[in-house]
Amino acid sequence: MSTAAPALRTSWLPRLVVAPSFVLSFLFIYGLMAWNGYLSVSASRLLPNYEFAGLAQYQTLWDSERWWVALKNLGIFGGLFIGGAMALGLLMAILLDQKVRAEGLLRTIYLYPMALSFIVTGTAWKWILNPGLGLEHLVQSWGFKDFEFGWLVDPDMAIFCVVIAGVWQSAGFVMALFLAGLRGIDESIVKAAQVDGASLPRIYWRILVPSLRPVFFSTLMVVSHLAVKSFDLVMALTAGGPGYATDLPATFMYTMAFSRGQIGLGAASATMMLATVAAIVVPYLYSELRAKR
Amino acid sequence: MNGRALSWHRLVLFGALGLFALVFLTPLYVMVSTSLKSMDEIREGTLLALPASPSLAAWIKAWSEACTGTDCGGLRPFFLNSVMMVVPAVAVSTLLGSLNGYVLSKWKFRGSELMFAMILFGVFMPMQVVLLPMSQVLGWLGLASSVWGLVLVHVLAGIPSTTLFFRNYYVGLPDELLKAAMLDGAGFWQIFWRIVLPLSTPILVVTLIWQFTQIWNDFLYGVVFSGADSKPITVGLNNLANTSSTVKEYNVDMAAAMIAALPTLFVYIVAGKYFVRGLTAGAVKG
Numbered sequence: 234m235s236t237a238a239p240a241l242r243t244s245w246l247p248r249l250v251v252a253p254s255f256v257l258s259f260l261f262i263y264g265l266m267a268w269n270g271y272l273s274v275s276a277s278r279l280l281p282n283y284e285f286a287g288l289a290q291y292q293t294l295w296d297s298e299r300w301w302v303a304l305k306n307l308g309i310f311g312g313l314f315i316g317g318a319m320a321l322g323l324l325m326a327i328l329l330d331q332k333v334r335a336e337g338l339l340r341t342i343y344l345y346p347m348a349l350s351f352i353v354t355g356t357a358w359k360w361i362l363n364p365g366l367g368l369e370h371l372v373q374s375w376g377f378k379d380f381e382f383g384w385l386v387d388p389d390m391a392i393f394c395v396v397i398a399g400v401w402q403s404a405g406f407v408m409a410l411f412l413a414g415l416r417g418i419d420e421s422i423v424k425a426a427q428v429d430g431a432s433l434p435r436i437y438w439r440i441l442v443p444s445l446r447p448v449f450f451s452t453l454m455v456v457s458h459l460a461v462k463s464f465d466l467v468m469a470l471t472a473g474g475p476g477y478a479t480d481l482p483a484t485f486m487y488t489m490a491f492s493r494g495q496i497g498l499g500a501a502s503a504t505m506m507l508a509t510v511a512a513i514v515v516p517y518l519y520s521e522l523r524a525k526r
Numbered sequence: 527m528n529g530r531a532l533s534w535h536r537l538v539l540f541g542a543l544g545l546f547a548l549v550f551l552t553p554l555y556v557m558v559s560t561s562l563k564s565m566d567e568i569r570e571g572t573l574l575a576l577p578a579s580p581s582l583a584a585w586i587k588a589w590s591e592a593c594t595g596t597d598c599g600g601l602r603p604f605f606l607n608s609v610m611m612v613v614p615a616v617a618v619s620t621l622l623g624s625l626n627g628y629v630l631s632k633w634k635f636r637g638s639e640l641m642f643a644m645i646l647f648g649v650f651m652p653m654q655v656v657l658l659p660m661s662q663v664l665g666w667l668g669l670a671s672s673v674w675g676l677v678l679v680h681v682l683a684g685i686p687s688t689t690l691f692f693r694n695y696y697v698g699l700p701d702e703l704l705k706a707a708m709l710d711g712a713g714f715w716q717i718f719w720r721i722v723l724p725l726s727t728p729i730l731v732v733t734l735i736w737q738f739t740q741i742w743n744d745f746l747y748g749v750v751f752s753g754a755d756s757k758p759i760t761v762g763l764n765n766l767a768n769t770s771s772t773v774k775e776y777n778v779d780m781a782a783a784m785i786a787a788l789p790t791l792f793v794y795i796v797a798g799k800y801f802v803r804g805l806t807a808g809a810v811k812g
Contacts, residue, residue, distance in 0.1 A: 246714045247633035254622045254685055255641060261656065261682040262648045268659035281662065328543055341798055342547045345554070348794035348801065349787050350743035352760040356767045356783040357557050360776050361573065371573040401553065409802050462652050465745040469764055486654045491750060496658060503654040514650040522643050 266507065272500035279494035290501040299477050300502065303485040306392050310399070310481065311460040317400040318456055322407025327437055329408070330415045340412070344405035351402065355469025358398040359385070388478035391471050395479055399466055403459065407452055414448030415441060454517045461510050482506050561585060561781035568776055584777035588785060592778050594765035601782055603755075604762025608742060611673050611758055615680035616737040622681070623688020623733060624726065628718055630689065631696035632704055642693065648686030656683075657750050664751060671753025679751055680741045687740075688733050691807055695729035696722065728800070735797055736804035739790050759786045 276286040294300050325343055329336055346354060361367050362385045369382040384390035418441060426436045464483035471479040473488065480488075482502055490499025556573055562580040563571070571578075590600040630642050660679060661670065669675035699722065707717050748758040757765075763786045767779045794801050 244635065247629040248635055250714075251626050251629045254626055255645070257682060258645050258648060258685050261660075262645070262651065262686075265656040265659040265663075266651070269655045272658055281658075325546055328539060328546075331539055333539070333543065339543055339547055340802075341795075342550050344798070344802065345791065345794055346550065347805065348739060348790045350745065350760050350763075350790070352743075352745050352764050353783045353787045354553075356763060356779055357553050359767065360560065360779060361553060361556055363776075366568060366776070367573055374572045401550070405550070406805055410806055413806055458650050458652075462654075464654075465760070468745065468749075469767065472768060483652070483654055486657075487746075487750070490658055500658055503652070503657070506652040507655045510650060510652050511647075514647065518643060518646055518650075522639075522646075 269500050269503055269507075272497060273504045275497055275500075277496040277500070279496070281496060286497070290497040293498055294501045294505070297498075299480060300482075300485060302477060303480040303482050306479060307461070307481050309392050310396055310463065311457065313393070313396045314399045314403070314460050314463075315453070315456050317396065318403045318407050319452065321400060321404040322452075323411050323442075325404065325408040326411035326415055327441075329412055340409070343408055346402040347406045349402070351463075351465035352469040354398055354402050355466050358394065358401070359470050362394050362397070385471065386475055388475045391475060391479045395463075395467055395470055398470055399460075399463065402466070403456065407456065410448060410452045410455075411445065414445045418444055450517070451521075454513060457513055458510050461506060461513075482509075557780045557784055560777055561588075561784055563777050565773070565775060565777060584775070584781040585785070587775075588766070588778045588781040592766055592775075592782065593769055594762055595769060601759065601762050601766065601785055604757055604759045605785065607673055607752075607756055608759040611676050611680065611756075612738060612741050615677045615684065615741050616734060618677075619681045619684035619688050619737055620730070620733050622685055623690075624692045624723075624730070625718075626685070626689040627692025627694075627696050628722055630693045632699075632701070632717075632722070633714065642689070645686050645689060648683070649690060653683065653746055657746075661751060671751070671756060673752075673756045675751050676747060676756065676758065679747050680744070683747070684737055684740065688737065691729055691733045691736070691804070692726070694807065695726070699725060728803075731797065731800045732804045732807065735793055735800050736807075738793060739801065739804075742790050762786075 271283070272281060273290050274286060274288065276282045276284040276289070329339060329343075333339065362382070364381075364383040364386060367382075369380060372380040372382070385394050422440060422444075423436055426440055431439070462483060463481055464487065467473060467479055467481055467484050468487075473480045473484045477485075477488075482505065486499050486502040486506065489495040489502060552574075559575070559577050560568060560573075561584050562577040562582070564581065564583070567575075567578060588601055590602055591598060592600045594601075594604075626645075630638055664670045664675040664678070667675070667678075669678060703721060704717055707721055712720065742758075743760065744758070745760040745764065748761045749764070752758065752761060763782050766782050
């Protein structure tokens with residue numbers, strides 16, 4: 234559908250109206266991006282120092298054990314968070330799609346965590362998972378005296394606490410996207426399959442889920458860029474600890490840039506995050522916008 | 527499908543749905559019930575126990591006395607900072623988004639589609655990239671560590687999504703409507719005020735709610751760009767919950783978390799439908 238080709242006498246006006254916010258947006262997005270890129274090849278430490286230092290900051294970054302910990306955590310967290318939220322969300326969407334009476338209420342319940350700040354979620358789960366008075370104490374009071382649950386303070390396990398809280402917060406969101414997708418599928422396809430005697434699980438597995446492919450991709454995209462950007466949840470739940478065992482790239486960047494006085498290193502890690510997100514998002518945006526034409 | 531098999535299926539279905547509901551509600555229940563208990567009761571009882579004698583003492587403490595770092599004025603100042611930040615930031619970013627969307631859908635010009643695509647990247651980019659340069663810019667503008675600096679950042683960061691929302695909505699308005707108005711001699715602004723804006727109520731609500739939730743819940747900008755007197759509620763809550771005092775007061779932590787959560791939770795319960803629409807629109811599919 235083409236748009237109105239409006240009278241030419243006012244053709245300067247629309248441009249003038251959007252100019253300020255477009256210019257500011259471009260400066261904000263691309264100007265600052267370039268500036269950050271420049272910081273990442275500068276010798277900046279405690280203060281910005283625009284002396285060119287080549288790739289020294291990147292060298293330091295990739296030699297840093299802490300950065301590798303952050304990347305490994307992103308792998309663990311990203312994989313389990315994306316997989317968990319997608320699987321749980323799809324399951325809930327399919328279950329809710331069965332013409333359930335209280336659907337509206339259930340949907341509201343599944344989705345409310347999305348309205349909360351990750352800081353709230355993190356604070357709540359920190360209390361629930363705390364060894365001592367939390368979950369451990371509860372299960373012990375049920376008679377399992379030897380039950381121990383110290384993941385939150387265990388450097389090897391703490392990242393899984395972040396996964397639990399993250400999936401809890403985001404599964405409802407995935408559910409909403411999938412449910413909208415399922416509702417968009419032509420019901421006559423399902424009817425025809427039923428006439429052919431296909432069972433309900435079979436209909437879902439062979440017909441409905443495959444036709445969710447576009448929704449699947451956009452959901453995967455949204456959830457994975459959330460994973461790369463994850464910051465608040467870790468800060469509230471573990472603050473990157475114990476030690477730096479639950480550092481993610483976002484918390485690494487924050488620590489280096491704003492509390493360790495390593496501005497150049499922080500900028501280099503931010504650039505790496507940008508490259509990762511761009512690799513996921515740009516092909517997606519490209520295909521989305523092309524499809525719309 | 528015969529009746530008996532069906533009802534057996536339904537039982538499993540409702541069992542599973544109910545179990546999920548329980549899983550999602552339990553943390554909220556734990557937060558509320560913990561916030562109503564005393565610390566003695568928390569130590570003696572368990573996570574799921576109902577408060578024996580519910581009291582708002584922890585809420586009062588969280589609001590006006592609890593310590594965040596060295597400061598012991600509770601969450602109230604942080605809450606007020608958040609309110610002062612949210613109102614102008616939401617209003618301005620929504621207004622700009624609406625104008626941008628109007629132009630990008632109904633007054634396209636050469637290159638406008640490309641510009642839209644380039645702005646759209648701002649929805650997804652990791653904001654870590656702008657933190658360091660932006661703190662310098664705010665310093666130059668004299669807005670460092672102030673609520674107005676945070677407002678500016680939130681407006682700039684919000685323009686991509688508000689533009690996306692309005693643009694995708696306005697694309698669906700029939701062009702004939704505008705053409706007819708133009709034949710009647712209406713111009714750019716008259717069409718916007720008289721025709722487009724009155725038809726915008728649903729997307730206006732979606733955008734306002736979306737921006738409100740985003741900005742209220744933001745932590746990253748709040749922790750990086752705020753000063754001692756301009757920290758938003760999320761930063762206050764995080765400082766409060768991570769202040770290492772001799773005794774950890776979980777009831778106060780939970781009350782504080784509830785105080786931080788209530789505004790967005792309230793909006794969600796009152797206007798959940800619009801909130802969900804914003805979420806799904808955020809996945810670009812307009």
